Amino acid sequence: MHSRILVVGAGAIGGFYGGKLAQAGCRVSVVSRSDYEVVKSEGIAVTSALGDFRFIPEKVIREVAEYGEPPDYILVGTKVVPETDTVKLIRPVVGPGTAIVLIQNGVEIEQPIAEAFPQNEIISGLAFIAVSRIGPGRIHHQAYGRLTLGLYPSGSSEKAARLAELLESTGVPAELTMDVVTARWRKLVWNAPFNPVSVLGGGVDTTMILGNPEAARLIRKVMEEVCLVAKATGHELPPTVIQENIDGTLAIKPYKTSMLLDFEAGRPMEVEAILGNGVRAARREGVAVPHMESLYALLLLADQKNRSKIC
Amino acid sequence: MHSRILVVGAGAIGGFYGGKLAQAGCRVSVVSRSDYEVVKSEGIAVTSALGDFRFIPEKVIREVAEYGEPPDYILVGTKVVPETDTVKLIRPVVGPGTAIVLIQNGVEIEQPIAEAFPQNEIISGLAFIAVSRIGPGRIHHQAYGRLTLGLYPSGSSEKAARLAELLESTGVPAELTMDVVTARWRKLVWNAPFNPVSVLGGGVDTTMILGNPEAARLIRKVMEEVCLVAKATGHELPPTVIQENIDGTLAIKPYKTSMLLDFEAGRPMEVEAILGNGVRAARREGVAVPHMESLYALLLLADQKNRSKIC
Numbered sequence: 001m002h003s004r005i006l007v008v009g010a011g012a013i014g015g016f017y018g019g020k021l022a023q024a025g026c027r028v029s030v031v032s033r034s035d036y037e038v039v040k041s042e043g044i045a046v047t048s049a050l051g052d053f054r055f056i057p058e059k060v061i062r063e064v065a066e067y068g069e070p071p072d073y074i075l076v077g078t079k080v081v082p083e084t085d086t087v088k089l090i091r092p093v094v095g096p097g098t099a100i101v102l103i104q105n106g107v108e109i110e111q112p113i114a115e116a117f118p119q120n121e122i123i124s125g126l127a128f129i130a131v132s133r134i135g136p137g138r139i140h141h142q143a144y145g146r147l148t149l150g151l152y153p154s155g156s157s158e159k160a161a162r163l164a165e166l167l168e169s170t171g172v173p174a175e176l177t178m179d180v181v182t183a184r185w186r187k188l189v190w191n192a193p194f195n196p197v198s199v200l201g202g203g204v205d206t207t208m209i210l211g212n213p214e215a216a217r218l219i220r221k222v223m224e225e226v227c228l229v230a231k232a233t234g235h236e237l238p239p240t241v242i243q244e245n246i247d248g249t250l251a252i253k254p255y256k257t258s259m260l261l262d263f264e265a266g267r268p269m270e271v272e273a274i275l276g277n278g279v280r281a282a283r284r285e286g287v288a289v290p291h292m293e294s295l296y297a298l299l300l301l302a303d304q305k306n307r308s309k310i311c
Numbered sequence: 312m313h314s315r316i317l318v319v320g321a322g323a324i325g326g327f328y329g330g331k332l333a334q335a336g337c338r339v340s341v342v343s344r345s346d347y348e349v350v351k352s353e354g355i356a357v358t359s360a361l362g363d364f365r366f367i368p369e370k371v372i373r374e375v376a377e378y379g380e381p382p383d384y385i386l387v388g389t390k391v392v393p394e395t396d397t398v399k400l401i402r403p404v405v406g407p408g409t410a411i412v413l414i415q416n417g418v419e420i421e422q423p424i425a426e427a428f429p430q431n432e433i434i435s436g437l438a439f440i441a442v443s444r445i446g447p448g449r450i451h452h453q454a455y456g457r458l459t460l461g462l463y464p465s466g467s468s469e470k471a472a473r474l475a476e477l478l479e480s481t482g483v484p485a486e487l488t489m490d491v492v493t494a495r496w497r498k499l500v501w502n503a504p505f506n507p508v509s510v511l512g513g514g515v516d517t518t519m520i521l522g523n524p525e526a527a528r529l530i531r532k533v534m535e536e537v538c539l540v541a542k543a544t545g546h547e548l549p550p551t552v553i554q555e556n557i558d559g560t561l562a563i564k565p566y567k568t569s570m571l572l573d574f575e576a577g578r579p580m581e582v583e584a585i586l587g588n589g590v591r592a593a594r595r596e597g598v599a600v601p602h603m604e605s606l607y608a609l610l611l612l613a614d615q616k617n618r619s620k621i622c
Contacts, residue, residue, distance in 0.1 A: 200511050201612030209612065218608035221601070290532070294605035297529035301512030301520065 002027050003162070006071040007057075008064065008090055010035070012131040013103050014077030015044045015139045017147065017167070019055030021075075024166040029059035029067060036062055038137035048141035050171045063092075070095025073123075073163065076102050079262075080109050080273035087116040094120060099159045103127050103147070105191060105258075106273025107184045108281060110152045122152040123160045124180040126187050132261070146173040150180025185230035186237055190245050191274050193222035195259035196295040199302060203264065207254035210246070218291060220246065225289040229278055232285035269303045271296070313338050314473070317382040318368075319375060319401055321346070323442040324414050325388030326355045326450045328458065328478070330366030332386075335477040340370035340378060347373055349448035359452035361482045374403075381406025384434075384474065387413050390573075391420050391584035398427040405431060410470045414438050414458070416502060416569075417584025418495045419592060421463045433463040434471045435491040437498050443572070457484040461491025496541035497548055501556050502585050504533035506570035507606040510613060514575065518565035521557070529602060531557065536600040540589055543596035580614045582607070 003026045007018035010030040022028040032039045043056035061067055070093055078084050090100065094117055102110060103125040114122050130142040149164055151157045156176050164174035177183050197209055197219060209215045223242045230237050249255070262269050275296040282289040314337045318329035321341040333339040343350045354367040372378055381404055389395050401411065405428055413421060414436040425433050441453040460475055462468045467487050475485035488494050508520055508530060520526045534553045541548050560566070573580050586607040593600040 197609065197612070200609045202614075202616035204612050204616055208616075212608070212611055212615070214604070214608040215612050218605055221604075290601035291605050293525070293532075294529055294602050297523070297525040298508065298511045298609070300523055301508070301515050301526050303513075304523070305513035305515055305519075 003073060003166070004058075004069075004071040005029070005073045005075055006064070006067055006093060007031065007075045007077065008086075009076060009078030009084075010039070010044070011077060011079075012133045012139050013127055013129070014075060015055065015133070016046060016048075016129070016131050016141055016145075017077065017103060017127070017172070018057070018075060019044060019046050019053065019139075020170045020172050021163075021166055022055050022057065023053060023170045026166060027058045028055075029061065029071070030057045031061055031064055031067075033062055035136040036060065042137055044137050044139060046139045046141060049143060050141065050145065064090060065092040067093045070098045072097065073099050073101050073159070076100065076104065078104070079268070080104050080106055080270050081268040082272070083268065087112055091116070096120075099123055099157075101125055101149075101163065102152075104273065105187075105270055106277055107181075107188050108277040109184075109273050114152060121157055121159060123149055123157070123163065124152040124184070125149045126180070126183055128187075146175070148175050148177050148180070148183050150177040150183065153181055154179050179235070181233075182230070182235040182237070185226065185233070185235045186241060188230075188274070188278060189223050189226050189237065189241050190249070192226050192278055192292060193219040193295075194249070195257045195270075195274050196299050197222075198257040198260040199263045199269070200295065200298050203260060205254040205256050206249050206252070210250060216246075221291045222295065225282070225287070225292050226278060228287050229282045229285065229289060232287045233281055263302070263306055266306060266309055268307060269299065271299050271303050275299060314384060314477075315369075315380075315382040316340070316384045316386055317375070317378055317404060318342065318386045318388065319397075320387060320389030320395075321350070321355070322388060322390075323444045323450050324438055324440070325386060326366065326444070327357060327359075327440070327442050327452055327456075328388065328414060328438070328483070329368070329386060330355060330357050330364060330450075331481045331483050332474075332477055333366055333368070334364060334481045337477060338369045339366075340372065340382070341368045342372055342375055342378075344373055346447040347371065353448055355448050355450060357450045357452060360454060361452065361456065375400060376403040378404045381409045383408065384410050384412050384470070387411065387415065389415070390579070391415050391417055391581050392579040393583070394579065398423055402427070407431075410434055410468075412436055412460075412474065413463075415584065416498075416581055417588055418492075418499050419588040420495075420584050425463060432468055432470055434460055434468070434474065435463040435495070436460045437491070437494055439498075457486070459486050459488050459491070459494050461488040461494065464492055465490050490546070492544075493541070493546040493548070496537065496544070496546045497552060499541075499585070499589060500534050500537050500548065500552055501560070503537050503589055503603060504530040504606075505560070506568045506581075506585050507610050508533075509568040509571040510574045510580065511606065511609050514571060516565040516567050517560050517563070521561060527557075532602045533606065536593070536598070536603050537589060539598050540593045540596065540600060543598045544592055574613070574617055577617060577620055579618060580610065582610050582614050586610060
């Protein structure tokens with residue numbers, strides 16, 4: 001009855017959704033290395049627009065292998081960066097009945113997991129949320145929160161539906177999609193231009209970007225390219241998606257992208273999930289994406305330079 | 312016999328070439344505002360691979376209008392940035408026989424000057440030099456120094472030839488070209504990719520850029536686009552120019568571009584001369600330049616952000 005859930009990568013995303021699932025009555029444990037002592041003794045304090053709460057995990061462990069009997073769900077909230085080998089990380093605790101839930105950014109991020117665990121259900125999730133870790137065992141949920149869930153590569157499942165219901169019961173909007181891969185491409189329409197341009201433009205918010213006609217043009221060109229690649233991979237997006245994304249961005253307050261926050265904090269950026277995978281898909285399908293390629297090349301340099309600063 | 316020359320923008324470029332022309336026997340004066348006191352009392356001290364020297368100008372003035380009778384040459388060494396209105400700056404001292412010498416970066420920078428002074432000879436110059444202002448009245452010439460000179464829009468003149476001879480007499484390689492506009496496009500093959508990428512890639516030198524396969528690919532794509540635009544404007548470049556530029560860059564030590572030095576010092580960058588004019592030429596001629604456009608849009612944002620930092 002009470003699902004057993006292991007959260008891997010108990011950062012902002014894992015901590016928030018894991019905490020909500022605990023609120024919903026699940027037995028939620030977390031793997032935490034850097035914040036182990038704090039989380040073990042005090043849990044995770046979440047300040048949230050949906051109401052503040054404290055998330056006391058069933059178990060707090062340092063290594064996945066300490067968890068014991070495989071859980072019903074593994075919830076992966078880690079960033080998609082080369083230094084995190086998710087397959088290796090979760091392998092010790094994946095059982096025959098374990099569903100692997102990926103709440104991560106980008107496109108074509110599921111394949112390595114699906115190939116490593118061909119018998120397991122992969123639930124792919126997209127979070128539309130502004131949430132950040134503000135200290136050891138402390139998370140601040142600023143806005144939004146909607147989660148889109150679907151079975152990978154397509155369709156739905158009882159486990160995915162159950163997860164959505166549990167989250168909805170705590171006030172988190174959770175919707176099921178029969179085509180999560182298309183949903184990922186759709187989200188990329190925003191992420192592929194705005195995240196890189198915010199960093200490469202010298203650290204600029206959405207209002208500054210769209211206020212410059214050449215930059216606004218670049219944003220639109222990248223969006224068009226994402227739509228072309230999505231279509232070529234069999235996931236055509238509605239023609240209105242570009243204008244909706246532009247209008248939606250103009251309607252909100254100046255917004256700093258998550259990639260810019262990572263960059264400014266000297267953290268690795270999700271270059272491959274947000275751009276590299278899209279560029280490789282384009283090359284595979286024979287679609288010209290010169291604007292995406294330009295951003296990708298520059299972002300690789302900037303990410304490399306950024307990493308060398310903190311070492 | 313002894314040419315009267317007024318140097319406007321007595322920064323590194325103007326100070327160096329002005330100083331060499333004084334060595335050659337010319338009567339060289341300089342307009343200097345920020346460094347007026349030092350230059351007035353001590354001249355300009357130049358440390359140089361060609362031999363250190365002190366440049367004592369004939370006159371040091373704060374305003375162009377103080378110069379008196381129009382000179383034989385006005386030597387403009389200012390950066391091409393929106394805040395410098397060269398036409399307005401030099402108008403008070405342009406006489407019927409004054410040749411206007413532009414030693415500046417970029418393409419299509421001569422038109423505004425040629426339109427404002429249709430009766431005057433415009434000598435367009437390209438400096439291949441590493442020289443910098445290291446303090447008030449102090450210039451350091453690190454390497455190179457070659458100047459390519461030609462009459463704008465094409466051909467040569469006695470005044471241009473005389474200038475080249477004078478510089479050659481002091482050890483500065485100076486060559487005349489009958490087609491300076493093509494020479495500008497040729498130099499842009501290097502400048503258009505390397506200058507912007509060095510800034511947008513997070514502050515990287517030429518070795519770091521070419522060491523990344525995606526970035527090296529971007530460099531090459533931008534070079535190809537510059538060649539296409541040059542050709543469309545009637546200035547076709549030899550097909551070997553791209554590989555020569557790549558090989559030449561690989562052969563030198565890691566090099567920080569002048570645009571990166573400007574960016575790091577919080578100074579305005581020559582965005583329009585190096586990219587904007589090329590992009591506008593491409594659009595005028597109907598040539599697709601998506602990589603150049605991507606760099607241009609990002610550089611506009613970065614330049615704007617960089618300027619706001621110092622205000």
